[in-house]
Amino acid sequence: xxxxxxxxxxxxxxxxxxxxxxxxxxxxxxxxxxxxxxxxxxxxxxxxxxxxxxxxxxxxxxxxxxxxxxxxxxxxxxxxxxxxxxxxxxxxxxxxxxxxxxxxxxxxxxxxxxxxxxxxxxxxxxxxxxxxxxxxxxxxxxxxxxxxxxxxxxxxxxxxxxxxxxxxxxxxxxxxxxxxxxxxxxxxxxxxxxxxxxxxxxxxxxxxxxxxxxxxxxxxxxxxxxxxxxxxxxxxxxxxxxxxxxxxxxxxxxxxxxxxxxxxxxxxxxxxxxxxxxxxxxxxxxxxxxxxxxxxxxxxxxxxxxxxxxxxxxxxxxxxxxxxxxxxxxxxxxxxxxxxxxxxxxxxxxxxxxxxxxxxxxxxxxxxxxxxxxxxxxxx
Amino acid sequence: xxxxxxxxxxxxxxxxxxxxxxxxxxxxxxxxxxxxxxxxxxxxxxxxxxxxxxxxxxxxxxxxxxxxxxxxxxxxxxxxxxxxxxxxxxxxxxxxxxxxxxxxxxxxxxxxxxxxxxxxxxxxxxxxxxxxxxxxxxxxxxxxxxxxxxxxxxxxxxxxxxxxxxxxxxxxxxxxxxxxxxxxxxxxxxxxxxxxxxxxxxxxxxxxxxxxxxxxxxxxxxxxxxxxxxxxxxxxxxxxxxxxxxxxxxxxxxxxxxxxxxxxxxxxxxxxxxxxxxxxxxxxxxxxxxxxxxxxxxxxxxxxxxxxxxxxxxxxxxxxxxxxxxxxxxxxxxxxxxxxxxxxxxxxxxxxxxxxxxxxxxxxxxxxxxxxxxxxxxxxxxxxxxxxxxxxxxxxxxxxxxxxxxxxxxxxxxxxxxxxxxxxxxxxxxxxxxxxxxxxxxxxxxxxxxxxxxxxxxxxxxxxxxxxxxxxxxxxxxxxxxxxxxxxxxxxxxxxxxxxxxxxxxx
Numbered sequence: 001x002x003x004x005x006x007x008x009x010x011x012x013x014x015x016x017x018x019x020x021x022x023x024x025x026x027x028x029x030x031x032x033x034x035x036x037x038x039x040x041x042x043x044x045x046x047x048x049x050x051x052x053x054x055x056x057x058x059x060x061x062x063x064x065x066x067x068x069x070x071x072x073x074x075x076x077x078x079x080x081x082x083x084x085x086x087x088x089x090x091x092x093x094x095x096x097x098x099x100x101x102x103x104x105x106x107x108x109x110x111x112x113x114x115x116x117x118x119x120x121x122x123x124x125x126x127x128x129x130x131x132x133x134x135x136x137x138x139x140x141x142x143x144x145x146x147x148x149x150x151x152x153x154x155x156x157x158x159x160x161x162x163x164x165x166x167x168x169x170x171x172x173x174x175x176x177x178x179x180x181x182x183x184x185x186x187x188x189x190x191x192x193x194x195x196x197x198x199x200x201x202x203x204x205x206x207x208x209x210x211x212x213x214x215x216x217x218x219x220x221x222x223x224x225x226x227x228x229x230x231x232x233x234x235x236x237x238x239x240x241x242x243x244x245x246x247x248x249x250x251x252x253x254x255x256x257x258x259x260x261x262x263x264x265x266x267x268x269x270x271x272x273x274x275x276x277x278x279x280x281x282x283x284x285x286x287x288x289x290x291x292x293x294x295x296x297x298x299x300x301x302x303x304x305x306x307x308x309x310x311x312x313x314x315x316x317x318x319x320x321x322x323x324x325x326x327x328x329x330x331x332x333x334x335x336x337x338x339x340x341x342x343x344x345x346x347x348x349x350x351x352x353x354x355x356x357x358x359x360x361x362x363x364x365x366x367x368x369x370x371x372x373x374x375x376x377x378x379x380x
Numbered sequence: 381x382x383x384x385x386x387x388x389x390x391x392x393x394x395x396x397x398x399x400x401x402x403x404x405x406x407x408x409x410x411x412x413x414x415x416x417x418x419x420x421x422x423x424x425x426x427x428x429x430x431x432x433x434x435x436x437x438x439x440x441x442x443x444x445x446x447x448x449x450x451x452x453x454x455x456x457x458x459x460x461x462x463x464x465x466x467x468x469x470x471x472x473x474x475x476x477x478x479x480x481x482x483x484x485x486x487x488x489x490x491x492x493x494x495x496x497x498x499x500x501x502x503x504x505x506x507x508x509x510x511x512x513x514x515x516x517x518x519x520x521x522x523x524x525x526x527x528x529x530x531x532x533x534x535x536x537x538x539x540x541x542x543x544x545x546x547x548x549x550x551x552x553x554x555x556x557x558x559x560x561x562x563x564x565x566x567x568x569x570x571x572x573x574x575x576x577x578x579x580x581x582x583x584x585x586x587x588x589x590x591x592x593x594x595x596x597x598x599x600x601x602x603x604x605x606x607x608x609x610x611x612x613x614x615x616x617x618x619x620x621x622x623x624x625x626x627x628x629x630x631x632x633x634x635x636x637x638x639x640x641x642x643x644x645x646x647x648x649x650x651x652x653x654x655x656x657x658x659x660x661x662x663x664x665x666x667x668x669x670x671x672x673x674x675x676x677x678x679x680x681x682x683x684x685x686x687x688x689x690x691x692x693x694x695x696x697x698x699x700x701x702x703x704x705x706x707x708x709x710x711x712x713x714x715x716x717x718x719x720x721x722x723x724x725x726x727x728x729x730x731x732x733x734x735x736x737x738x739x740x741x742x743x744x745x746x747x748x749x750x751x752x753x754x755x756x757x758x759x760x761x762x763x764x765x766x767x768x769x770x771x772x773x774x775x776x777x778x779x780x781x782x783x784x785x786x787x788x789x790x791x792x793x794x795x796x797x798x799x800x801x802x803x804x805x806x807x808x809x810x811x812x813x814x815x816x817x818x819x820x821x822x823x824x825x826x827x828x829x830x831x832x833x834x835x836x837x838x839x840x841x842x843x844x845x846x847x848x849x850x851x852x853x854x855x856x857x858x859x860x861x862x863x864x865x866x867x868x869x870x871x872x873x874x875x876x877x878x879x880x881x882x883x884x885x886x887x
Contacts, residue, residue, distance in 0.1 A: 175764040181771065235752050235759045242749055245738030252696065252735055253750045253803065254721040312740045366460075370441065 001305065001321050004354060005328065012332035020335065023209030027148075027217070030207070033327035034216035035060070035275045035282070035291075037320065039298035040305075041227040042271035044319045047302050048231070049264045050244040050311025051103060051110035055117030056272050056298055059095060060291035062121040063088045063276030065129035068286035071141070072133035081140050089273040095121070096269015100262035118295070126288050134285040144219060145281030148212040157213065158204035162197040169193050216278050223271060228316040230267075240264055244311030301326050304354045325354060388453055390415050390580045391436065391469065391549050396447035398431055398440065398604075405431040406445070407604040413549065413580040418571065420583045420591040420612070423601035424624055424822035429584050432601070433551055436582075437471045438464040467549075470542035474554040474820065476534050478526045485509035485522040488541050512540045516570055530683065532563030539570055550574060551582040554820060556590060560682035560848060561883070568594050586822060587849075588617055600624055625824050633830050633855030640671035640858065642708065644842035645693075645725075645811050650703030652692060652866075662688055663701070663866045670811065670842040675833065677857025678846045679882050685866040686846045687730055690813050694727045695720045707811070721750065724810035728801050728817060730846075736800035737788050744770050744784040746799055751806040769806055777802045778828055794825025801829065805836075812836065814845040818852060830856055850879050862886050 013020045039056050046053045067088035069076035095117070102113045135141055149157065169192055176183035183189075207213055231237040239260045242250040251257050279290060305322030307314025329350045333343045360368055389412035398406040406428045413419040423429050434440045436449065438458035448455050451467050458464050461471075478487050485506045486493075494505045509522040516536055526534060535555055542550055552571070556564045571594060575581055585591050591598060592612060599609040600623040607623045646669040654660040663685045670676045680686050692701045695714040705712055707723055714720045720727070729735040737746050747770045748755065755766040770784055777798045781791055788796060797818070804812065814833070818826040833856065837843050847853050853860055860877050862870035862885045870885035 172764060176767075179764055179768040181764065181767055233761050233763065235756050235761060238745065238749075238752055238761060241741060241745060242738055245741045245745075246734075248735045249738050250749070252694075252717050252727060252729055254716075254718040255749070256716075256718060308740075310740075312738065366441070370443075373443065 001318070001325070001354075001358070004357065005321065005325055008325070008328050008332065012328070012335065016332070016335045020332075021206075023206045025331075025335075026203070027207045027210045027214050029327055029331050030203075030217040030220075031214040032331065033323055034214075034220040035279045036294045036297040037220050037301065037323040037327075038223045038271055038275040038278065039294055040301035040319045040323050041223050041316055042268035043295075043298040043302050044305075044307055044314050044316050045227070045231060045237075045240055045264050046110075046268050047299070047307050047309060048244045048311060048314045049240045049261060050247065051261070051264070052299070052309070053099070053110065053114045053265070053268050054295050055099065055114040055121055056268065057291040057294035057296075058118045058121035058125065059092060059269065059272045060276045060279060060294055061125040061129070061286075061288070062095075063092050063273050064280045064283075064290045065125045065133070065286040065288075066091055067141075067276065067280050068133040068135055069128045071135050071139060072285070073136060075131040075133040085141065085277060088276060089270060092273025092276065093266055093270040096272070097262055097266040099269070100265030103265065104258035104261040125286075125290070129286045129288045129290070132285060132287055135280060137284070141277060141281050142284065143281070144215050144278050145284065147215045148210075149215065149218060151208040151212045154204050154208055154212045157218075158200050162200055165196060165200075166193045216282065219274065219278055223274060224316060224320050227267075227271075231316050236260065236263060241312060244313075246312075297323075297326055300351045304351065304358070306358060322354075325350065387414075389413060389450075390452055392450040392453075393432065393436060394448045394450065396432065396435060396445055398428075398435065398445040405604050406435075408447075409601065409604065409606050411599060411606070411609075413582055415548070415580050416575055416578050417596045418575050418581040418583055418594055420585065420595035420598045421601065422585065422588070422591060422598060422620060422624060424824050427601040427624070427822075428604040429601055430553065431604075433471060433553055433582070433584070436464070437461055437469055437551065465545060468545065468547045469549045469551065470545050470547035471551040472535070472538045472542060472553065472555055476531075476538060478534055478537060480527040481525055483523050483525055484513075484520060484529070484537050484540075487526055487537055488512060488522070488544050490541070492545075508544075509540070512543055515543065516540060518566065530563075532559045532566070532682065535559060535563070535567060536570070539567070543574070547579060549580045549582065551584075553584045554586065555583075556585065556587060561850075563682070564590065586820065588620055589851075591620070592617070621823060624822075633834075633852075638673050638675065638837050638858055640674040641840060642672055643669045644672045644708060645670045645844075646706040646709075647693060648704040648706070650689070650692060650701060650705075652688060652697060652701035653699050655699035661866055662699070663692070666703075666863075666866075666868050668861055668868065668871075670844055672810075672840045672842050673837055674858045675837050675843045675845060675856055677853040677860040678844065678863060679850065679853045679860055680863035680886050682848065684863045684886070686863055687815055688866075689863070690727065690815060690844065690846060693720070694725060694813060721809075725813065726750075726804035726809035726811070727813040728797075728804065728815065730815035730819070732793075732796055732800040737796060737803075739787075739789040739796075741788060742785045743774070743779070743781050743788055743791070743799060746788050747773055747784075747803050748806065750803050754807055773802050773806060777805075777832065792825075794821040794828075797821050797825065797829060798832075801832065808836075808839070808841065811842045811844070814843065814847075816847055817845060818847075818849070826852075850882060853882070854879065 019025055043053060043056065067084050070079050070084035070087060071081055072078065099113050099117055102108050103110045169189055173183050173189050204213065231240065239250065239255050242253065242255055243257050243260055247257050280286060301323035302314060302319045303309065303322065304325050305318030305320070307319060329347060333346055338346065392412035394410050396406045396409045409428065409432060411432065421429050435445055438461045441459045442457035449458060450456065456467065479490065488509045489505050494501045506522050513520050513522060516539065518536060520533060526537060555567060559567065568590070571581055583591070583595060595612045597609060598612050598615050598620065600607040600620060602624060648667050650663055650666045651661060652663040654662040666689060678686050688698065691697050693705055693714065695716045705714060712723050714723060733739060744767065748766050752761065755762045755769070767784060774781060774784070779795050779798045779802065781795065788799060818829055833843060845856065854877055858874050860872045860882065861868060862882055864886055870882070872881060
């Protein structure tokens with residue numbers, strides 16, 4: 001996946017020119033993908049648990065619409081932004097819980113529950129966002145929109161995260177040695193610390209050439225880190241993988257499948273709320289068409305990142321990479337000035353090809369194996 | 381069948397070498413089967429039986445292995461199962477390959493539906509199916525969905541499917557693993573009849589008694605090599621086992637005199653209605669108790685209600701039930717498996733693939749699934765502590781796995797079963813339920829699992845074991861209960877129990 005990404009970057013660098021690797025371009029890339037990448041983080045859990053959520057795009061629109069309606073002094077109610085944020089987040093989480101409840105206790109397939117949700121929430125959005133409510137310029141929500149962490153603070157953040165990363169790895173290394181486990185070669189541990197650190201610092205260096213880390217990007221990264229941690233290192237996260245792997249075995253192992261499913265959808269709803277606030281800040285208000293196609297971007301990002309639609313397999317980090325692939329394609333095509341209809345075709349093509357390559361390397365079809373063998377024989 | 385045709389093998393494999401990354405699964409194996417012969421293939425799991433079958437049936441295409449296949453003395457190259465089917469080679473796999481929600485008749489003709497211009501002729505298909513089923517000598521509605529049949533009947537549908545293809549070579553891979561005693565006999569009779577009709581049969585089974593009952597010749601494989609091929613008459617049980625494991629299997633069931641302690645679990649007047657047929661009882665007024673440090677065997681035919689009984693106690697009853705469960709004298713209410721686990725119970729279910737394990741997850745994730753709390757503080761998992769415990773468990777249980785991150789699916793049946801058991805042992809339960817603990821696993825792994833069970837019992841665990849294999853029940857249990865049609869019909873101590881006595885009350 002990383003190779004595909006690098007290849008695409010080099011390709012667009014060649015097509016677009018120097019501007020492509022500039023700080024501004026990178027900041028924009030990371031900023032524009034924020035909303036639906038946050039959705040992809042939640043979607044990873046949903047898909048790993050063996051479900052799917054088609055309603056997130058519509059739910060995002062509903063959250064945006066409700067939030068903007070509550071804040072907007074002219075078109076809406078004009079209540080304080082703090083309350084509006086709280087209500088918007090709660091709305092997302094509650095709807096998520098409600099959908100999870102339908103899936104787990106009423107045994108309606110998630111595909112159907114969320115397909116219904118997709119219609120329902122879009123319909124409600126059309127009502128609340130009928131007048132396209134605007135958020136006033138001085139509203140505190142806008143911080144999430146077009147503000148930046150100043151360069152110095154960005155450097156400090158970058159260095160701090162590198163230090164935390166290094167200490168976590170070193171702690172794990174020490175603990176393993178203590179318990180007499182295979183700790184891995186020090187070279188690999190050093191590599192595991194150095195490579196991501198270089199990526200982080202490189203990113204900070206680049207965006208500082210522009211205006212610093214965009215606020216949306218920061219929110220996105222925090223969400224990704226949080227969800228990565230939840231998926232990998234908490235009991236809840238492990239239970240999600242278990243019920244996705246085999247719900248029957250998970251139940252017999254004493255895992256409350258229903259509760260876990262509800263929580264998964266609850267998280268998804270809550271993250272949709274956060275993504276909605278970011279969207280609202282970016283657009284300074286709501287529209288009826290907010291978040292269109294986002295559910296599909298989120299699902300595409302997960303799938304490109306190696307999450308199995310059958311459940312049980314996938315990672316948040318993979319989804320971040322998948323989201324980067326999608327974002328790179330979208331941005332790159334904008335720069336090269338491809339026509340709109342062509343962009344959609346390419347997006348679909350990239351999705352199919354990326355997943356195709358992934359499957360071909362992990363679980364090739366018999367004819368592929370045969371082809372590999374014949375090719376290999378001829379060369380060797 | 382003339383004498384001459386019996387002289388030339390219908391299917392022959394010569395010097396097959398098959399390599400997977402890191403393992404040589406088959407190392408120069410030659411194997412042949414004659415028309416009108418039942419040739420049994422035995423060996424431990426991982427000995428190479430399945431690999432050989434997959435080569436003979438075209439699952440592993442020609443070119444992926446070294447060596448040759450001859451059909452009627454002519455070399456053939458099989459690239460897919462389609463090629464082998466065309467030659468008349470039919471395989472009945474251990475895991476049934478039937479489509480559950482279509483009818484028996486449709487299954488029999490699956491992939492070869494009788495069509496006129498692309499339109500299926502159901503009447504003809506069903507009448508043909510009926511003819512085939514009649515030949516098998518069983519009564520079965522060809523219009524009923526497969527999912528409504530028991531495992532035994534489903535197995536027979538597989539045989540019917542093979543007969544429809546007019547197979548000349550029939551390969552049966554562990555066909556009786558899931559069958560009850562009388563169903564096994566029906567199947568064996570049918571196989572014998574096919575043989576009398578001139579078909580060549582390759583028969584794979586872990587059940588040695590069965591092999592002797594049916595086979596003309598026996599080939600033993602070990603570690604990808606042929607140990608010996610000889611007429612069945614020149615083998616005996618001990619010889620086969622020795623050839624399989626390469627050593628004398630002195631004690632499959634360690635006869636340890638357990639000293640039962642206090643009553644660990646007591647079940648009083650347990651009754652349950654049949655979830656499918658209202659008004660019919662599936663379990664009727666069952667009472668029993670298990671002591672600490674005792675192995676209680678539960679025998680009975682398939683469908684007698686053994687699994688349902690355990691399910692009720694473990695909180696996964698398929699229907700409403702009545703009765704009382706007491707643990708060490710205290711009455712408990714068990715609504716779900718989580719309650720049962722809290723009460724100190726553990727269940728290794730009958731079907732490790734469907735219910736016991738998450739096959740697509742790693743060894744580590746499977747082992748720590750039940751007792752994840754042991755490594756959690758505030759819901760956060762201590763990864764290193766988890767790895768440490770699981771590594772210890774892997775060592776103690778003797779699970780052969782390249783690493784903790786290995787996907788469970790890739791391990792052999794025996795190792796999977798050890799995992800299904802091991803996941804409960806990270807924090808020792810008080811009462812352990814085992815449903816068919818050694819189904820479909822090889823003799824060596826069987827012995828190891830029984831050694832483990834014996835050790836746990838000696839430490840004071842109460843064990844309840846359900847098994848369809850009478851030798852296992854007789855060998856391992858301190859006390860035996862027999863269930864027939866949902867009723868307790870017999871109880872024997874280890875000294876008084878015999879195969880005959882048990883069957884008498886079970887039938």
